[in-house]
């Protein structure tokens with residue numbers, strides 16, 4: 001059935017769920033450590049749990065299709081009109097909506113080599129051509145991207161920071177790129193890991209939206225906000241873009257528990273700060289060990305680190321399997337063309353230590 005471009009899609013491979021690893025390797029679920037999906041090791045904020053539990057009383061009703069309260073919370077936090085906001089069932093929803101709205105079969109979408117795999121999936125799903133621009137130092141080469149723009153390029157995805165490599169584009173370079181992109185091409189600036197950036201690297205992408213009508217900034221509540229299981233993301237763009245996304249989204253794409261929890265989490269700055277601090281400490285813990293072991297890693301600005309675990313093409317798969325047998329789940333990145341590397345999410349200090357111990361034993 002269906003078009004060839006759909007049949008050609010390789011399905012998304014997420015981090016292995018804990019229950020699946022327990023079954024497959026005969027392990028106790030409670031002892032498994034999952035550092036595979038860039039989740040927040042603190043789990044959900046208490047404030048969000050309370051709000052969600054309250055919202056359960058109304059679960060017999062449909063959610064607010066327009067997300068009034070959540071948009072009001074985003075408006076208050078980021079100083080954007082509510083007509084500029086699109087809510088998504090995770091930010092993957094925003095990425096997909098943008099692809100459906102702006103690219104069709106016979107046209108092209110552009111993204112960088114080693115950038116988030118959903119850009120490729122979304123592009124394939126609409127039968128569009130992908131322009132994949134070679135990475136520079138495992139990150140985006142914006143000059144090469146600008147040079148690769150064709151007449152039929154309709155959409156450009158930029159992940160900042162990028163997953164799985166953790167690379168980061170400084171604000172000045174990013175804005176210079178936006179100024180170079182022809183105004184009829186939509187740029188999706190995917191900032192899933194924005195909240196982990198230290199204050200000195202934060203930049204005003206949301207205010208750039210005022211200047212660039214072709215810019216769509218995407219954010220998620222799955223990472224620093226600790227709500228991955230609830231599936232909430234949002235896009236910010238001028239109404240010329242937002243109107244179109246709104247026309248093609250599902251009527252109730254963000255459920256009511258998610259909306260309630262998201263409002264609470266957005267306002268919980270203490271939780272956000274705790275998450276960012278824990279992440280900075282964990283990054284140091286992991287990378288100090290990589291340095292000691294002489295392992296190459298890509299400096300990361302997200303809540304994960306990509307580390308090279310061997311020189312041969314099977315290294316990532318081999319070390320991954322050995323870790324799984326010990327109940328440690330990390331993420332192979334061979335599907336990105338990086339078979340010698342693994343991506344490890346920064347966890348709690350104990351979780352990081354367990355991973356480090358296992359890795360040291362495996363590599364010694």
Ligand code: PMP
Nearest residue numbers: 090091092116163192220222233
């Ligand atoms: N963008 C990037 C760069 C990501 O790493 C992720 C999570 N893997 C997402 C978007 C999507 O996350 P979610 O759908 O949970 O918001």
